[in-house]
Amino acid sequence: MTRFNARSMMTEAGLILVGIPVFLWTMIPIYHLFLFSISPKESAFAGHLWPDNPTLRNFSTVFSEQHHYLNHFWLQLWNSVLIAVAVGVLTLMVATGAAFAISRLKVKGGRAIMNLSLFTYFIPAAFLAVPMYKTMGVYGLLNSQWALILAMVTIASPYAIWVLKQASDKLPYELDEAAMVDGATALQVFRLVYLPLMTPSLVAIGTYALLLAWNEYLYAFLLLSKDTKITLAVALGNFLAADDSPWELLMTTGLIYALPPVAIYYTFKRYMVGGLTAGAVKS
């Protein structure tokens, strides 16, 4: 019995020895970000673990746009929100329609469309960015927020369609047949049977697309350039390019920008983990 106890204590100690480095590794960059945001300008670089005089001044400076880099803070935050929500909604509409048509209505050529969409999913986004940028120029959409919204819908849709198709393949076909016998049209099946049953996956995919768009930097910085059009991510990047950047304000803005996706992720975690990993694990 004692031997067993000693052994299980060894196991616990081993787990803790893994747990502590994992915790530090994850938290140090995030804590560093937080530390800067609550430090007064002078002591931000003092190298303390906790500032002598923690302050919320940086936040009030950012919120009241009292620095020439922050002149459009609220507008840029709004741009980020608007674009993320638009991408979430449009991706849901496009992907749900496609998944319904391919999986339930068995539209002709559905398999080919699925493969093309998967192919798009596997093109690294940075490589598609260059042709996309040129094309948006041809369409005359450069510096319009539509360019970013449409580009992000293009990038988010393939994975969305794939996950939704996997989920809808699992719904029993008897449902559709029963509805059909009752004389329901495809539209009625979609609205009254399909959407209610798919809600958890739809929440996961909507969240996925929203976070993808909110977090995007490369496409946003290529497609948008006017100070009043850019998202917060691009504003942070521009901040960085300047030599005289006020670091503590940059870090504060960064923290404000980083929090909403984390909050959204935790709110919908229940749906996210099940909905998004289910597809990836299939091997």
Added chain:
Amino acid sequence: MTAVALPANAVVQRAPFLTPWQVWGIIFVAPYVLVFLVFVLYPVCYGLWLARHPASYEALFEDPIFFGAVVNTLIFLVIGINLKMVVALMLSGFFVQARWWIKWLSVIFIIPWAMPSIPTILSFRFMLNPEWGIINQIIFRLTTDDGPNWLNDPTLGLSLAILVHVWKSLPFWTLILMAGRLAIPADIYEAAAVDGCSRWQKFRYITWPSMQTLYLTCTILSMIWTLGDFNSVYLLTGGGPADLTHVLATLGIRYLRLDRVDLSIATIVFAMPLILPMVYFMMKRLSK
């Protein structure tokens, strides 16, 4: 009338025209097809057309920065991804342990993946600042020597970019591999414990055989995505010093910014022989 009474496929065979359900199918799938044609197919064709001259490729191959970027990309892929996947495999074994505090830790552990890259990479960048970054301050306090100029050294810069990449994407792969581990029936492990298997034997003969396909799939998917990882390098080193830490993704964008779209596309076309076999592998795997 018949459409109501018969199963859909029978109707399809009999009627040469589209059934109402097929018409609706076309309507439902049309938006995505439109998105694909307008924002994927046309851009790709247009891009290839822009890079149609062999001269673009000659110019690309003569650019010393290009050669460096190819080497950097390979280092990034071979070292970065293997490091990440092996650590993810080990950590997935840690996170499946049933302890209350490990459950909490797994909630925290996912933050880097949920957060946007830019603020955390900026945080790394400030930590590494040679004069007032926290790391060099600690080095100075401990040794009274100045620490290295981290991001001004190509080797260190690239290594740190890999580290940032690992920091950001490790949680995702750990989560996936965790799901893979949880799918292994527990009674196999119980039987192995009864037979007196060591921990290593359990891993070698139970865990690994049931996870190796998943592991390979994850590694390949991660390679494809890492090829497109623009942020880790661009936001940390900006490709510098002296354009020595570029990878193909950042180099493509650099050419675009220099208004050499043909070189930019040529860079991407050059990467295709590497990407397409992996894409083919993934498509085979996922479209089953």
